[in-house]
Amino acid sequence: MNEDRALALAGVFQGCSLAHQLATRGSCDETALEASLASVFRIDAASVPDVFGGIAGVRLGLRALSTQLDANRQDMAVARMVVTVLRLERTFSGRRRLVDNLKEGIVAAQRQADHFGLAHATVIGRLAELYVSTLSILRPRVMVSGSPLVLQQQNNVERIRAALLCSVRAAVLWRQVGGRQWQLLLQRKQYAMLARGLLTGATLDSG
Numbered sequence: 001m002n003e004d005r006a007l008a009l010a011g012v013f014q015g016c017s018l019a020h021q022l023a024t025r026g027s028c029d030e031t032a033l034e035a036s037l038a039s040v041f042r043i044d045a046a047s048v049p050d051v052f053g054g055i056a057g058v059r060l061g062l063r064a065l066s067t068q069l070d071a072n073r074q075d076m077a078v079a080r081m082v083v084t085v086l087r088l089e090r091t092f093s094g095r096r097r098l099v100d101n102l103k104e105g106i107v108a109a110q111r112q113a114d115h116f117g118l119a120h121a122t123v124i125g126r127l128a129e130l131y132v133s134t135l136s137i138l139r140p141r142v143m144v145s146g147s148p149l150v151l152q153q154q155n156n157v158e159r160i161r162a163a164l165l166c167s168v169r170a171a172v173l174w175r176q177v178g179g180r181q182w183q184l185l186l187q188r189k190q191y192a193m194l195a196r197g198l199l200t201g202a203t204l205d206s207g
Contacts, residue, residue, distance in 0.1 A: 002177075002178075002194075003048075003194060003198060004047075004048040004177040005174060005177050005178060005179045005183075005191075006062075006065070006191055006194035006195050006198060007048045007049060007052070007055065007058055007062075007198065008048055008051075008170055008171075008173040008174035008176075008177055008179060009061075009065060009170070009174050009179060009191065010058045010061030010062045010064070010065045010170075010195060010198075011036065011039060011051070011052060011058050011061055011166070011167070011169070011170025011173065011174070012061070012082055012085055012086065012167050012170040012171050012174060013061045013064040013065045013068060013078070013082055014032055014035075014036055014058055014060050014061025014064065014166070014167070014170070015036050015061075015085070015163050015164060015165075015166040015167025015168075015169075015170060016064075016078050016081040016082050016085060016163075016164070016167050017032075017060055017061065017064045017078055018032060018033050018036060018060070018163040018166070019081065019142075019144055019160045019163040019164050019167070020075070020077055020078050020081065020144070020146070022146075022150070022156055022159050022160045022163060023144045023145065023146025023147070023150060023151060023156075023160055024146040024147055024150065025147070025150065026147070026149075026150040026153070026156050028159070028163070029060050030119065032057075032058075032059065032060035032061070033119065033159075033163065034118050034119050035052050035053055035056075035057030035058065036052075036057075036058075036163065036166035036167075036170075037113075037118045037119060037123070037124075037127070037162065037166060038052070038053055038057070038118055039051045039052050039053075039057075039166060039169055039170065040106060040127065040165060040166055040169050041106060041109075041110050041113060043103070043106070048173065048177060051170075051173060054202075055198055055201060055202040056202040059199060059202050059203075061170075062195045062196075062198050062199040062202070063195075063199060064078065065191060065192070065195040066192045066195040066196045066199065068082070069184075069188045069189075069191055069192040069195075070192065077145060080143070081142055081143075081144065081164075081167075082167075083181075083184075084140050084141075084142045084143070085142055085164070085167045085168055085171050086171050086174075086181055087140050087181075088135060088138060088139075088140055088141075088142060088168060088171075089168050089171035089172055089175065090175075091138045091139065091140075092134070092135060092138055092168065093172065093175070095138070098134045098135075098138075101133070101134055102130055102134045102135075105126070105129075105130040105133075105134075106130065108126070109123060109126040109127055109130070112126055121155065121158075124155075124158050124159055124162045125158050127158075127161070127162040127165050128157070128158035128159075128161035128162050128165075130165060131161040131162065131164060131165040132161065135164070135165065135168055136161075142164055144160055144164075
């Protein structure tokens with residue numbers, strides 16, 4: 001068990017938590033969303049913390065990770081999304097053409113992000129389109145439940161899809177640093193302890 005795995009898994013939880021927030025109330029932790037969006041474009045980062053712009057960039061995910069791995073405090077909607085995202089990533093990573101298409105799309109979206117800013121509707125819309133054309137055509141599909149009124153609004157749907165894309169990006173990273181699904185069953189306590197330790201460190205660093 002190491003900190004890189006905990007951080008990458010926290011990235012998965014962060015993306016799913018953001019999607020859940022957006023689906024249920026139409027808003028989310030904007031700081032966390034921007035950090036997750038930035039992670040999509042950091043394909044060749046030097047380290048796992050760098051993917052998220054530092055440990056503080058995945059603070060929401062670390063909180064969700066430590067909470068979700070406590071059986072008495074689980075939010076089942078988020079937990080189901082995380083498990084589905086991890087399974088979806090395995091399917092996606094085996095489809096070379098889709099992987100290449102997504103990478104090409106991200107490079108194109110980078111130019112828009114540089115021009116408009118990460119959280120601009122144009123960038124969010126482009127990332128949402130990429131999610132639809134690559135990840136959502138695969139199985140299992142990530143099911144997001146929430147407020148019908150919220151889910152009828154196109155801008156909210158696009159933000160949810162962008163958040164799920166961020167979550168899958170973190171799932172790829174988690175697997176790259178040795179993360180495996182069986183660890184969520186057998187190493188829950190270790191992950192939760194690491195998450196709490198990293199969260200404390202991030203809080204102290206930010207004053």
